[in-house]
Amino acid sequence: DADVTQTPRNRITKTGKRIMLECSQTKGHDRMYWYRQDPGLGLRLIYYSFDVKDINKGEISDGYSVSRQAQAKFSLSLESAIPNQTALYFCATSVPLAGDTDTQYFGPGTRLTVL
Amino acid sequence: AQKITQTQPGMFVQEKEAVTLDCTYDTSDQSYGLFWYKQPSSGEMIFLIYQGSYDEQNATEGRYSLNFQKARKSANLVISASQLGDSAMYFCAMSAYNQGGKLIFGQGTELSVKP
Numbered sequence: 704d705a706d707v708t709q710t711p712r713n714r715i716t717k718t719g720k721r722i723m724l725e726c727s728q729t730k731g732h733d734r735m736y737w738y739r740q741d742p743g744l745g746l747r748l749i750y751y752s753f754d755v756k757d758i759n760k761g762e763i764s765d766g767y768s769v770s771r772q773a774q775a776k777f778s779l780s781l782e783s784a785i786p787n788q789t790a791l792y793f794c795a796t797s798v799p800l801a802g803d804t805d806t807q808y809f810g811p812g813t814r815l816t817v818l
Numbered sequence: 819a820q821k822i823t824q825t826q827p828g829m830f831v832q833e834k835e836a837v838t839l840d841c842t843y844d845t846s847d848q849s850y851g852l853f854w855y856k857q858p859s860s861g862e863m864i865f866l867i868y869q870g871s872y873d874e875q876n877a878t879e880g881r882y883s884l885n886f887q888k889a890r891k892s893a894n895l896v897i898s899a900s901q902l903g904d905s906a907m908y909f910c911a912m913s914a915y916n917q918g919g920k921l922i923f924g925q926g927t928e929l930s931v932k933p
Contacts, residue, residue, distance in 0.1 A: 734919055745822075745909055745923035746863075753918060761920070793863060797919040805919030806853070809863035 706730045707810035709794050715816045716784050724779045724813050726794030734798065734805065735777040737761075737769060740791040740812075749792075752777055784817040791815075820845045822910050822924035829929050831900045838885070839895040839927045841910030849915035852893040854884065857907040857926070866908075869893060897929075905931045 707728045716722050726735065733754045738746040748761030750769040758771055766788060770778045781788055792813045797805035821844040831837035843852065854866040869877045869884045877884045885894040893912075897904055910924040 736920070738921075743925060745925045746911075746921070747923070748920055751918065751920060759918075791861060795863075795921075805851075805913065806865060806868060807919060807921060808865065809855075812861045812863075814861070 707794060707796055707808055709792075709810040709813050711813060712811065713814045715818065717818050718785055720784050722781045722784055722815070724781075724792055724794075724815070726777045726779070726810055728775050728777075728794075728796045728808075728810075730796055730798075730808060731774070732796040732798045732808075733774060734796060735771070736795040736797070736807065737767075737777070737779045738793045738795065739763060740793065746793060749779065781815075781817075784815075786817045789815060789817045820847070820850075820912060820914065820922045822912055822922055824910055824924035824927050826927045827925075829927055831897075831929065831931055833902060833931055833933050834899055836896060836898045837900055837929065839897070839908050839910075839929065841893045841895065841924060843891050843893060843910075843912050845891075845912065845914065847914040847916070851913050851915070852884065852886070853911045853913070853921065854882070854893075854895045855909045855911060856904075857909065859906070863909075867895070900931045902931050902933060905929060 736751045737749040752758045752771045794810040795807040797807040850871045852869045856864045867879045883896045907926045911921040
């Protein structure tokens with residue numbers, strides 16, 4: 704079984720609709736992240752969470768919200784989807800290493816299309 | 819601010835030959851980590867290799883090695899004995915030690931391996 708799962712894997716929705724992307728992990732990591740990938744732009748950080756009570760905005764948080772329901776679950780919501788939110792969305796987890804930085808483990812991605 | 823630059827949008831290599839993918843970075847942090855990820859056409863992000871800023875030796879993982887030149891702020895990925903399955907997008911990323919594991923990504927290089 705995959706350590707980081709994302710649902711749905713593909714979603715097509717219409718402008719103005721509310722949509723939630725879900726992420727679950729079995730790695731027991733405290734840190735979780737949501738990234739967005741657009742063609743030619745690499746991945747950009749939307750939100751991140753260091754534990755259930757610690758949620759922070761990333762580089763491109765406008766138009767998005769998140770919920771950390773448990774250590775294992777981190778959801779991303781688009782309150783009112785717009786076409787330029789069409790992208791590939793990744794969830795990731797990590798654990799800090801002493802005196803070092805984290806290695807992140809990515810989910811399989813959710814391909815979202817907003818019409 | 820941190821920045822990752824990958825100047826090669828696309829690269830071709832003959833099967834069984836070695837190839838170098840370029841990555842330069844900019845940061846004012848003294849402690850940081852550099853990463854390479856592979857993204858095949860299926861979309862998932864696969865962690866390949868990591869180099870810490872204080873590591874004196876270049877990192878190696880099987881056919882992957884990271885040519886780390888700190889003074890030049892470069893972290894090039896070298897793939898030896900290329901295989902057809904190496905055809906994919908490759909992303910360079912970095913994270914400062916005090917940034918909670920947040921990754922900054924480059925724009926990626928698309929590698930095509932020719933038989």
